[in-house]
Amino acid sequence: MFRRVEAPPSSSAGTDTFLFETREIPFRPGDSVAAALLAAGVAAMRDSPVDGSPRAPYCMMGVCYECQLEIDGRQNQQSCLVKARAGMVTRRQRGARTIA
Amino acid sequence: MAEFDLIVVGGGLVGSALAWGAQTAGATTALVDEGDVAFRAARGNFGLVWLQGKGVGTPAYMHWSLRAGRTWPAFAERLAAAAGFDIGWRQPGGLQFCFSEREIDARREIIAQTRAEGGDIDISILERADLKALLPGIGDEVAGASFSSLDGHVSPLYLLRALQKAFRDAGGRHFPGFRVDRIDAGKESFRATDGTRPLAGKRIVLAAGLGAAGLAPQVGLAMPVRPERGQIVATERAKPFLPYATNCIRQSVEGTVLLGSSHEERGFDVGTDVPTVAGLCRTALRVFPALAEVNIVRSWGALRIMTPDGLPIYQESARFPGAFAVTCHSGVTLASVHALDVGPALAGGTLPPHLSCFTGERFDVPAS
Numbered sequence: 001m002f003r004r005v006e007a008p009p010s011s012s013a014g015t016d017t018f019l020f021e022t023r024e025i026p027f028r029p030g031d032s033v034a035a036a037l038l039a040a041g042v043a044a045m046r047d048s049p050v051d052g053s054p055r056a057p058y059c060m061m062g063v064c065y066e067c068q069l070e071i072d073g074r075q076n077q078q079s080c081l082v083k084a085r086a087g088m089v090t091r092r093q094r095g096a097r098t099i100a
Numbered sequence: 101m102a103e104f105d106l107i108v109v110g111g112g113l114v115g116s117a118l119a120w121g122a123q124t125a126g127a128t129t130a131l132v133d134e135g136d137v138a139f140r141a142a143r144g145n146f147g148l149v150w151l152q153g154k155g156v157g158t159p160a161y162m163h164w165s166l167r168a169g170r171t172w173p174a175f176a177e178r179l180a181a182a183a184g185f186d187i188g189w190r191q192p193g194g195l196q197f198c199f200s201e202r203e204i205d206a207r208r209e210i211i212a213q214t215r216a217e218g219g220d221i222d223i224s225i226l227e228r229a230d231l232k233a234l235l236p237g238i239g240d241e242v243a244g245a246s247f248s249s250l251d252g253h254v255s256p257l258y259l260l261r262a263l264q265k266a267f268r269d270a271g272g273r274h275f276p277g278f279r280v281d282r283i284d285a286g287k288e289s290f291r292a293t294d295g296t297r298p299l300a301g302k303r304i305v306l307a308a309g310l311g312a313a314g315l316a317p318q319v320g321l322a323m324p325v326r327p328e329r330g331q332i333v334a335t336e337r338a339k340p341f342l343p344y345a346t347n348c349i350r351q352s353v354e355g356t357v358l359l360g361s362s363h364e365e366r367g368f369d370v371g372t373d374v375p376t377v378a379g380l381c382r383t384a385l386r387v388f389p390a391l392a393e394v395n396i397v398r399s400w401g402a403l404r405i406m407t408p409d410g411l412p413i414y415q416e417s418a419r420f421p422g423a424f425a426v427t428c429h430s431g432v433t434l435a436s437v438h439a440l441d442v443g444p445a446l447a448g449g450t451l452p453p454h455l456s457c458f459t460g461e462r463f464d465v466p467a468s
Contacts, residue, residue, distance in 0.1 A: 098338065
Protein backbone atom coordinates (compact mmCIF):
# COMPACT_ATOMS: atom_id res chain seq x y z
CA MET A 1 0.00 0.00 0.00
CA PHE A 2 2.66 2.52 1.08
CA ARG A 3 6.15 2.43 -0.40
CA ARG A 4 9.21 4.12 1.06
CA VAL A 5 10.66 6.78 -1.23
CA GLU A 6 14.12 6.60 0.28
CA ALA A 7 16.45 3.73 -0.47
CA PRO A 8 17.31 1.52 2.47
CA PRO A 9 20.48 2.45 4.34
CA SER A 10 23.42 0.63 2.65
CA SER A 11 24.96 -0.76 5.81
CA SER A 12 21.95 -2.36 7.41
CA ALA A 13 23.61 -4.10 10.33
CA GLY A 14 20.44 -5.85 11.45
CA THR A 15 17.13 -3.99 11.60
CA ASP A 16 15.49 -2.96 14.88
CA THR A 17 11.89 -4.00 15.47
CA PHE A 18 8.99 -3.34 17.80
CA LEU A 19 5.98 -5.48 18.49
CA PHE A 20 2.55 -4.61 17.04
CA GLU A 21 -0.10 -7.03 18.28
CA THR A 22 1.65 -10.33 17.41
CA ARG A 23 3.91 -9.01 14.64
CA GLU A 24 7.49 -7.77 14.77
CA ILE A 25 7.64 -4.50 12.79
CA PRO A 26 10.98 -3.35 11.40
CA PHE A 27 11.70 0.36 11.46
CA ARG A 28 14.39 2.78 10.35
CA PRO A 29 15.99 5.35 12.64
CA GLY A 30 13.72 8.38 12.87
CA ASP A 31 10.53 6.55 11.95
CA SER A 32 7.45 7.34 13.97
CA VAL A 33 5.53 4.28 15.11
CA ALA A 34 2.74 5.14 12.65
CA ALA A 35 5.18 5.56 9.74
CA ALA A 36 6.83 2.21 10.46
CA LEU A 37 3.45 0.51 10.62
CA LEU A 38 2.30 2.03 7.34
CA ALA A 39 5.59 1.00 5.70
CA ALA A 40 5.00 -2.52 6.99
CA GLY A 41 1.54 -2.59 5.43
CA VAL A 42 -0.47 -2.11 8.62
CA ALA A 43 -3.35 0.30 8.05
CA ALA A 44 -5.92 -0.26 10.79
CA MET A 45 -4.69 1.33 14.00
CA ARG A 46 -7.53 2.44 16.23
CA ASP A 47 -11.18 1.51 16.20
CA SER A 48 -13.36 4.62 16.32
CA PRO A 49 -14.61 5.38 19.84
CA VAL A 50 -17.93 6.38 18.25
CA ASP A 51 -18.87 3.44 16.02
CA GLY A 52 -16.01 0.96 16.38
CA SER A 53 -14.99 1.16 12.72
CA PRO A 54 -11.28 0.63 11.93
CA ARG A 55 -9.30 3.80 11.29
CA ALA A 56 -5.96 4.63 9.71
CA PRO A 57 -3.75 7.69 10.15
CA TYR A 58 -5.00 10.64 8.18
CA CYS A 59 -2.82 13.61 9.05
CA MET A 60 0.44 12.11 10.39
CA MET A 61 1.05 15.36 12.28
CA GLY A 62 -0.79 15.02 15.57
CA VAL A 63 -4.15 16.46 14.67
CA CYS A 64 -6.57 13.72 13.58
CA TYR A 65 -6.04 11.15 16.39
CA GLU A 66 -6.81 8.27 14.00
CA CYS A 67 -3.35 6.71 14.59
CA GLN A 68 -3.95 6.08 18.29
CA LEU A 69 -2.43 2.93 19.73
CA GLU A 70 -1.76 1.42 23.09
CA ILE A 71 2.01 1.81 23.48
CA ASP A 72 3.86 0.10 26.30
CA GLY A 73 0.65 -0.14 28.29
CA ARG A 74 -0.46 3.47 27.80
CA GLN A 75 -3.74 3.91 25.96
CA ASN A 76 -4.66 6.51 23.33
CA GLN A 77 -1.10 7.35 22.30
CA GLN A 78 -0.79 9.25 19.02
CA SER A 79 1.57 6.93 17.21
CA CYS A 80 2.51 9.50 14.56
CA LEU A 81 4.08 11.59 17.34
CA VAL A 82 5.96 8.73 19.03
CA LYS A 83 9.36 7.69 17.68
CA ALA A 84 9.79 3.98 17.17
CA ARG A 85 12.15 2.30 19.61
CA ALA A 86 13.40 -1.26 19.63
CA GLY A 87 11.37 -3.53 21.86
CA MET A 88 8.27 -1.36 22.13
CA VAL A 89 5.03 -3.23 22.67
CA THR A 90 2.15 -1.71 20.75
CA ARG A 91 -1.44 -2.73 20.18
CA ARG A 92 -4.44 -1.35 18.40
CA GLN A 93 -6.57 1.06 20.39
CA ARG A 94 -9.90 -0.70 20.51
CA GLY A 95 -12.51 2.06 20.76
CA ALA A 96 -12.58 4.47 23.68
CA ARG A 97 -9.97 4.06 26.36
CA THR A 98 -10.73 2.51 29.71
CA ILE A 99 -10.30 4.17 33.07
CA ALA A 100 -9.19 1.56 35.56
CA MET B 101 -51.92 44.12 15.15
CA ALA B 102 -49.50 41.84 16.93
CA GLU B 103 -47.97 39.11 14.85
CA PHE B 104 -47.21 36.91 17.86
CA ASP B 105 -48.92 36.09 21.12
CA LEU B 106 -45.54 35.95 22.83
CA ILE B 107 -42.03 37.13 22.03
CA VAL B 108 -39.29 35.36 23.97
CA VAL B 109 -36.09 37.39 24.01
CA GLY B 110 -33.17 35.02 24.54
CA GLY B 111 -32.51 31.68 22.86
CA GLY B 112 -30.58 29.98 25.65
CA LEU B 113 -31.89 27.22 27.85
CA VAL B 114 -34.30 29.46 29.73
CA GLY B 115 -35.75 31.19 26.68
CA SER B 116 -35.91 28.04 24.58
CA ALA B 117 -37.68 26.09 27.34
CA LEU B 118 -40.21 28.89 27.86
CA ALA B 119 -40.77 29.21 24.11
CA TRP B 120 -41.37 25.48 23.59
CA GLY B 121 -43.72 25.40 26.57
CA ALA B 122 -45.67 28.44 25.37
CA GLN B 123 -45.88 27.32 21.74
CA THR B 124 -47.11 23.84 22.64
CA ALA B 125 -49.66 25.42 24.99
CA GLY B 126 -51.16 27.25 22.02
CA ALA B 127 -49.46 30.65 21.97
CA THR B 128 -48.00 31.77 18.64
CA THR B 129 -44.45 32.33 19.80
CA ALA B 130 -41.31 34.00 18.47
CA LEU B 131 -37.93 32.99 19.90
CA VAL B 132 -35.37 35.70 19.35
CA ASP B 133 -31.71 34.79 19.78
CA GLU B 134 -28.76 37.15 19.66
CA GLY B 135 -26.34 34.78 17.95
CA ASP B 136 -22.85 33.47 18.50
CA VAL B 137 -21.59 36.72 19.99
CA ALA B 138 -23.83 36.10 23.02
CA PHE B 139 -22.32 34.72 26.23
CA ARG B 140 -24.34 31.53 25.94
CA ALA B 141 -24.24 30.05 29.42
CA ALA B 142 -26.24 27.20 27.91
CA ARG B 143 -23.22 26.10 25.89
CA GLY B 144 -20.71 26.17 28.71
CA ASN B 145 -22.85 24.37 31.26
CA PHE B 146 -21.69 21.31 33.21
CA GLY B 147 -25.03 19.57 32.73
CA LEU B 148 -26.13 18.60 36.22
CA VAL B 149 -29.73 18.38 37.33
CA TRP B 150 -28.75 18.85 40.95
CA LEU B 151 -31.18 18.93 43.83
CA GLN B 152 -29.40 17.85 47.00
CA GLY B 153 -28.67 20.96 49.03
CA LYS B 154 -30.22 23.34 46.53
CA GLY B 155 -32.15 26.17 48.10
CA VAL B 156 -31.28 25.32 51.68
CA GLY B 157 -32.19 28.46 53.65
CA THR B 158 -34.69 29.63 51.01
CA PRO B 159 -37.53 27.09 51.12
CA ALA B 160 -39.48 28.58 48.21
CA TYR B 161 -36.48 28.08 45.93
CA MET B 162 -35.86 24.61 47.36
CA HIS B 163 -39.45 23.53 46.71
CA TRP B 164 -39.41 25.03 43.20
CA SER B 165 -36.15 23.22 42.42
CA LEU B 166 -37.46 19.94 43.81
CA ARG B 167 -40.54 20.30 41.68
CA ALA B 168 -38.19 20.76 38.72
CA GLY B 169 -36.30 17.61 39.70
CA ARG B 170 -39.46 15.53 39.97
CA THR B 171 -40.71 16.92 36.67
CA TRP B 172 -37.49 16.11 34.81
CA PRO B 173 -38.20 12.48 33.88
CA ALA B 174 -41.54 13.31 32.22
CA PHE B 175 -40.07 16.45 30.65
CA ALA B 176 -37.07 14.55 29.26
CA GLU B 177 -39.28 11.83 27.84
CA ARG B 178 -41.61 14.32 26.19
CA LEU B 179 -38.79 16.45 24.82
CA ALA B 180 -36.79 13.51 23.45
CA ALA B 181 -39.94 12.24 21.72
CA ALA B 182 -40.65 15.68 20.25
CA ALA B 183 -37.06 16.25 19.13
CA GLY B 184 -36.50 12.70 17.95
CA PHE B 185 -33.11 12.14 19.60
CA ASP B 186 -31.55 11.17 22.92
CA ILE B 187 -30.69 14.28 24.95
CA GLY B 188 -28.33 12.35 27.21
CA TRP B 189 -30.64 12.56 30.22
CA ARG B 190 -29.78 10.02 32.92
CA GLN B 191 -30.99 9.93 36.50
CA PRO B 192 -28.64 7.54 38.28
CA GLY B 193 -28.52 9.67 41.43
CA GLY B 194 -25.87 12.15 42.44
CA LEU B 195 -22.87 11.96 44.74
CA GLN B 196 -21.25 14.89 46.47
CA PHE B 197 -17.79 13.79 47.59
CA CYS B 198 -16.36 14.68 50.99
CA PHE B 199 -12.66 14.66 51.86
CA SER B 200 -12.97 14.83 55.66
CA GLU B 201 -15.28 13.98 58.53
CA ARG B 202 -15.91 17.71 58.80
CA GLU B 203 -17.18 17.85 55.26
CA ILE B 204 -19.41 14.84 55.95
CA ASP B 205 -20.79 16.63 59.02
CA ALA B 206 -21.53 19.67 56.86
CA ARG B 207 -23.56 17.42 54.54
CA ARG B 208 -25.42 16.00 57.55
CA GLU B 209 -26.27 19.58 58.47
CA ILE B 210 -27.62 20.17 54.93
CA ILE B 211 -29.76 17.04 55.26
CA ALA B 212 -31.16 18.20 58.61
CA GLN B 213 -31.90 21.68 57.27
CA THR B 214 -33.53 20.27 54.15
CA ARG B 215 -35.82 18.17 56.33
CA ALA B 216 -36.58 21.12 58.65
CA GLU B 217 -37.58 23.23 55.65
CA GLY B 218 -39.91 20.54 54.35
CA GLY B 219 -37.77 19.44 51.42
CA ASP B 220 -39.20 16.26 49.91
CA ILE B 221 -35.91 14.64 48.95
CA ASP B 222 -34.00 11.70 50.34
CA ILE B 223 -30.34 12.48 50.89
CA SER B 224 -28.20 9.87 52.56
CA ILE B 225 -24.62 9.77 53.77
CA LEU B 226 -22.33 7.09 52.42
CA GLU B 227 -19.37 6.34 54.61
CA ARG B 228 -16.13 5.51 52.83
CA ALA B 229 -16.66 1.74 52.86
CA ASP B 230 -20.15 2.02 51.35
CA LEU B 231 -18.93 4.46 48.72
CA LYS B 232 -15.97 2.25 47.87
CA ALA B 233 -18.39 -0.62 47.27
CA LEU B 234 -20.21 1.54 44.71
CA LEU B 235 -17.07 3.06 43.19
CA PRO B 236 -14.00 0.88 43.76
CA GLY B 237 -11.77 3.44 42.00
CA ILE B 238 -12.11 6.24 44.56
CA GLY B 239 -8.93 7.65 46.05
CA ASP B 240 -7.64 7.25 49.58
CA GLU B 241 -8.52 10.84 50.45
CA VAL B 242 -12.26 10.43 49.89
CA ALA B 243 -13.95 10.18 53.27
CA GLY B 244 -17.46 9.60 52.00
CA ALA B 245 -20.24 11.25 50.06
CA SER B 246 -23.83 12.37 50.24
CA PHE B 247 -26.20 10.72 47.80
CA SER B 248 -29.57 11.65 46.37
CA SER B 249 -31.47 9.51 43.88
CA LEU B 250 -33.24 12.62 42.54
CA ASP B 251 -30.05 14.04 41.02
CA GLY B 252 -29.30 13.44 37.38
CA HIS B 253 -27.44 14.85 34.41
CA VAL B 254 -27.99 15.71 30.78
CA SER B 255 -26.08 17.02 27.80
CA PRO B 256 -26.77 20.77 27.90
CA LEU B 257 -25.98 21.00 24.18
CA TYR B 258 -28.47 18.29 23.19
CA LEU B 259 -30.98 19.81 25.60
CA LEU B 260 -30.71 23.22 23.94
CA ARG B 261 -30.86 21.75 20.45
CA ALA B 262 -33.85 19.61 21.37
CA LEU B 263 -35.79 22.54 22.84
CA GLN B 264 -35.19 24.69 19.78
CA LYS B 265 -35.99 21.89 17.34
CA ALA B 266 -39.14 20.91 19.23
CA PHE B 267 -40.16 24.56 19.34
CA ARG B 268 -39.72 24.99 15.58
CA ASP B 269 -41.39 21.66 14.82
CA ALA B 270 -44.38 22.79 16.91
CA GLY B 271 -44.75 25.80 14.61
CA GLY B 272 -42.72 28.31 16.63
CA ARG B 273 -40.76 30.97 14.78
CA HIS B 274 -37.06 31.07 15.61
CA PHE B 275 -35.07 34.23 14.84
CA PRO B 276 -31.37 33.55 15.29
CA GLY B 277 -28.96 36.43 14.83
CA PHE B 278 -31.57 38.91 16.09
CA ARG B 279 -30.09 41.12 18.80
CA VAL B 280 -32.94 43.02 20.40
CA ASP B 281 -31.71 46.47 21.29
CA ARG B 282 -35.01 48.23 21.83
CA ILE B 283 -38.44 47.32 23.13
CA ASP B 284 -41.38 49.69 22.81
CA ALA B 285 -44.49 49.13 24.85
CA GLY B 286 -47.72 50.05 23.08
CA LYS B 287 -51.33 49.48 23.96
CA GLU B 288 -51.59 45.76 24.73
CA SER B 289 -48.61 45.02 22.54
CA PHE B 290 -44.86 45.18 22.46
CA ARG B 291 -42.48 45.90 19.64
CA ALA B 292 -38.95 44.50 19.75
CA THR B 293 -36.37 45.47 17.17
CA ASP B 294 -32.72 44.86 16.40
CA GLY B 295 -32.53 48.28 14.82
CA THR B 296 -33.85 47.19 11.44
CA ARG B 297 -36.45 44.44 11.81
CA PRO B 298 -39.50 44.91 14.00
CA LEU B 299 -41.36 42.10 15.76
CA ALA B 300 -44.71 42.70 17.38
CA GLY B 301 -46.17 40.62 20.17
CA LYS B 302 -49.04 40.82 22.63
CA ARG B 303 -46.66 39.79 25.39
CA ILE B 304 -42.91 39.66 25.79
CA VAL B 305 -40.63 37.78 28.14
CA LEU B 306 -37.03 38.75 28.78
CA ALA B 307 -34.95 35.60 29.18
CA ALA B 308 -31.74 36.93 27.72
CA GLY B 309 -29.45 36.07 30.61
CA LEU B 310 -26.74 38.67 31.06
CA GLY B 311 -28.15 40.54 28.05
CA ALA B 312 -31.46 41.14 29.82
CA ALA B 313 -30.06 43.65 32.32
CA GLY B 314 -30.01 46.45 29.75
CA LEU B 315 -33.39 45.62 28.22
CA ALA B 316 -35.42 45.20 31.40
CA PRO B 317 -35.71 48.92 32.30
CA GLN B 318 -37.32 49.59 28.89
CA VAL B 319 -40.39 47.68 30.04
CA GLY B 320 -40.35 48.71 33.69
CA LEU B 321 -38.48 45.68 35.01
CA ALA B 322 -35.22 45.33 36.91
CA MET B 323 -32.91 42.39 36.26
CA PRO B 324 -29.73 43.17 38.18
CA VAL B 325 -27.63 40.23 37.00
CA ARG B 326 -23.86 39.86 37.03
CA PRO B 327 -21.58 37.24 35.50
CA GLU B 328 -19.89 34.57 37.60
CA ARG B 329 -17.32 32.58 35.68
CA GLY B 330 -17.04 28.83 35.84
CA GLN B 331 -14.29 26.83 34.15
CA ILE B 332 -14.66 23.24 32.98
CA VAL B 333 -12.11 20.69 31.76
CA ALA B 334 -12.99 17.98 29.21
CA THR B 335 -11.04 14.79 28.60
CA GLU B 336 -10.85 12.39 25.71
CA ARG B 337 -13.66 9.86 25.51
CA ALA B 338 -13.47 6.81 27.72
CA LYS B 339 -15.58 3.71 28.19
CA PRO B 340 -18.22 4.19 30.90
CA PHE B 341 -16.50 4.30 34.29
CA LEU B 342 -18.68 6.59 36.40
CA PRO B 343 -22.33 5.55 36.57
CA TYR B 344 -23.39 8.53 38.74
CA ALA B 345 -23.72 12.27 38.51
CA THR B 346 -21.33 13.90 40.95
CA ASN B 347 -20.66 17.43 42.15
CA CYS B 348 -17.27 17.69 40.39
CA ILE B 349 -16.96 14.93 37.75
CA ARG B 350 -19.47 13.84 35.14
CA GLN B 351 -19.12 11.39 32.28
CA SER B 352 -21.23 12.30 29.27
CA VAL B 353 -23.13 9.74 27.21
CA GLU B 354 -20.34 9.94 24.62
CA GLY B 355 -17.73 9.08 27.23
CA THR B 356 -16.13 12.49 27.72
CA VAL B 357 -15.21 13.12 31.34
CA LEU B 358 -16.02 16.65 32.48
CA LEU B 359 -14.26 18.16 35.47
CA GLY B 360 -15.91 21.17 36.99
CA SER B 361 -16.34 23.77 37.98
CA SER B 362 -14.95 26.97 39.44
CA HIS B 363 -16.73 30.05 40.82
CA GLU B 364 -14.92 33.26 39.92
CA GLU B 365 -15.71 36.96 39.82
CA ARG B 366 -13.96 37.96 36.60
CA GLY B 367 -16.47 40.26 34.95
CA PHE B 368 -17.25 39.33 31.36
CA ASP B 369 -13.95 37.50 30.81
CA VAL B 370 -14.76 34.00 29.50
CA GLY B 371 -11.11 32.88 29.46
CA THR B 372 -9.40 30.05 31.28
CA ASP B 373 -6.30 30.05 33.46
CA VAL B 374 -3.86 27.30 34.34
CA PRO B 375 -4.11 27.55 38.15
CA THR B 376 -7.90 27.10 38.03
CA VAL B 377 -7.77 24.26 35.50
CA ALA B 378 -5.00 22.59 37.52
CA GLY B 379 -7.13 22.91 40.65
CA LEU B 380 -10.08 21.20 38.94
CA CYS B 381 -7.76 18.39 37.83
CA ARG B 382 -6.28 18.02 41.32
CA THR B 383 -9.71 17.63 42.87
CA ALA B 384 -10.68 15.07 40.23
CA LEU B 385 -7.48 13.10 40.90
CA ARG B 386 -8.19 13.04 44.63
CA VAL B 387 -11.53 11.42 43.78
CA PHE B 388 -10.33 9.10 40.98
CA PRO B 389 -6.53 8.68 40.86
CA ALA B 390 -6.84 6.66 37.61
CA LEU B 391 -7.79 9.87 35.79
CA ALA B 392 -4.07 10.79 35.86
CA GLU B 393 -3.55 8.76 32.66
CA VAL B 394 -6.42 10.37 30.77
CA ASN B 395 -5.67 13.09 28.23
CA ILE B 396 -7.34 16.48 28.48
CA VAL B 397 -8.67 17.72 25.17
CA ARG B 398 -9.96 21.16 26.10
CA SER B 399 -11.11 23.55 28.79
CA TRP B 400 -13.37 26.55 28.68
CA GLY B 401 -14.85 29.34 30.72
CA ALA B 402 -18.51 30.34 30.74
CA LEU B 403 -20.56 32.86 32.66
CA ARG B 404 -23.31 32.03 35.12
CA ILE B 405 -26.09 34.58 35.40
CA MET B 406 -26.22 35.62 39.03
CA THR B 407 -28.73 37.84 40.79
CA PRO B 408 -27.57 39.58 43.99
CA ASP B 409 -28.99 36.75 46.15
CA GLY B 410 -28.42 33.93 43.66
CA LEU B 411 -32.16 33.19 43.35
CA PRO B 412 -34.19 33.37 40.15
CA ILE B 413 -36.35 36.27 39.08
CA TYR B 414 -39.89 35.65 37.81
CA GLN B 415 -41.87 38.82 37.45
CA GLU B 416 -44.48 40.62 35.42
CA SER B 417 -43.97 44.34 34.89
CA ALA B 418 -46.38 46.46 36.95
CA ARG B 419 -45.96 49.40 34.58
CA PHE B 420 -46.27 47.37 31.39
CA PRO B 421 -48.41 44.30 32.08
CA GLY B 422 -47.63 41.60 29.57
CA ALA B 423 -43.87 42.14 29.91
CA PHE B 424 -42.15 39.46 31.98
CA ALA B 425 -38.69 38.83 33.40
CA VAL B 426 -37.31 35.32 33.82
CA THR B 427 -33.71 34.64 34.80
CA CYS B 428 -31.80 32.10 36.86
CA HIS B 429 -28.40 30.42 37.06
CA SER B 430 -29.82 26.90 36.92
CA GLY B 431 -31.07 26.78 33.37
CA VAL B 432 -30.59 23.01 33.17
CA THR B 433 -32.18 21.98 36.46
CA LEU B 434 -35.12 24.36 36.02
CA ALA B 435 -35.62 23.60 32.30
CA SER B 436 -38.35 21.09 33.15
CA VAL B 437 -40.58 23.55 34.98
CA HIS B 438 -39.75 26.36 32.60
CA ALA B 439 -41.06 24.23 29.75
CA LEU B 440 -44.00 22.55 31.48
CA ASP B 441 -45.12 25.15 34.07
CA VAL B 442 -43.90 28.63 33.21
CA GLY B 443 -44.10 28.48 29.40
CA PRO B 444 -47.76 27.38 29.39
CA ALA B 445 -48.60 29.97 32.07
CA LEU B 446 -47.01 32.69 29.92
CA ALA B 447 -49.08 31.46 26.99
CA GLY B 448 -52.09 32.36 29.14
CA GLY B 449 -50.57 35.70 30.07
CA THR B 450 -49.58 34.96 33.65
CA LEU B 451 -46.87 33.45 35.82
CA PRO B 452 -47.52 30.45 38.06
CA PRO B 453 -48.87 31.97 41.31
CA HIS B 454 -46.39 30.23 43.60
CA LEU B 455 -43.54 32.18 42.00
CA SER B 456 -44.75 35.53 43.35
CA CYS B 457 -41.93 35.62 45.92
CA PHE B 458 -39.31 35.73 43.16
CA THR B 459 -39.89 39.27 41.87
CA GLY B 460 -36.96 41.60 41.34
CA GLU B 461 -38.42 44.04 43.86
CA ARG B 462 -36.65 42.19 46.66
CA PHE B 463 -33.49 44.00 45.52
CA ASP B 464 -35.10 47.44 45.87
CA VAL B 465 -33.44 48.34 49.15
CA PRO B 466 -31.23 51.38 49.51
CA ALA B 467 -27.56 50.49 49.63
CA SER B 468 -26.12 51.45 53.00
